[in-house]
Amino acid sequence: MTDRALVVVRAGALTTVQDLGRPGHAHLGVPPSGMLDVPAGLLAHRLVGNPASAALLETTLNGVDLRPRCAVTVAVTGAPCPVAVDGRPAAWGAPVRVPAGALLSVGAALSGVRSYVAVSGGLDVDPVLGSRATDLLSGLGPAPLADGTVLPLGPVTAAPARMDLAPQPAPPTELVLRIALGPRDDWFTPAALRTLTTRTYRVSATSNRIGLRTEGPPLERAVTRELPSEGVVSGAVQVPANGRPVIFLADRPTTGGYPVVAVVRPADLAAAAQAVPGTAVRFVRGR
Known part of the structure; x- marks a missing residue:
């Protein structure tokens, strides 16, 4: 060995x-x-x-x-x-x-x-x-x-860096997620889209590597029929039956049957990985 x-x-x-x-x-x-x-x-x-x-x-x-x-x-x-x-x-x-x-x-x-x-x-x-x-x-x-x-362990291929401390961003006290609406934002009422981008949510303790679940005001659907499963990406903001957004992370499924109201910018997903339960979450359009 x-x-x-x-x-x-x-x-x-x-x-x-x-x-x-x-x-x-x-x-x-x-x-x-x-x-x-x-x-x-x-x-x-x-x-x-x-x-x-x-x-x-x-x-x-x-x-x-x-x-x-x-x-x-x-x-x-x-x-x-x-x-x-x-x-x-x-x-x-x-x-x-x-x-x-x-x-x-x-x-x-x-x-x-x-x-x-x-x-x-x-x-x-x-x-x-x-x-x-x-x-x-x-x-x-x-x-x-x-x-x-x-x-x-694999073979060592290079020497370690020479530094006393590498600067790193602090974990978020408030998680601000920049989003682009769609592809299924038309399945939600105008009031729901205002709620998504103006109200504050909280990180749920049920979050994991599959998705960051949120607690907060539910989003009202304008279209209530079933959605055939379609492809999803990391950062997709899916809205399940309870109306509360879920942000898909790295271990996400590749398809989903609930509408995706928006997609989070990839650069913001690292902060989502460090958000503890109870952290405030805000969705912001177009920044």
């Missing part, structure tokens, strides 16, 4: 292997998956010297504990959280050297939802359809981490 591996000591609430995902397979019913906060994940890779295509870990809320079998460089980005090596505080948002056999502890998020843990060499799990990403909807890719999981 290779010494280039990580042992999962504490898996956390939901820790998955992610990379840039597997786009281009929607015709097969396969979601894109991949990192929800792509800028945070790419920064973690740059800090340890990995290529952008490498795989890393995405944690949810309460972190993860890992023990490398070889000396590695790690970087933790995304949601700010305490980081420690064998109980000694270490840097968040910067390269950290972890000796073989030491315990790397990535703690609970102090704000935001998802932290990213990149390890020099990247995670060398088997790819599926060209990606190592875990897809919670289809079940493709490695299973979410469990205690005792062993993750192989």
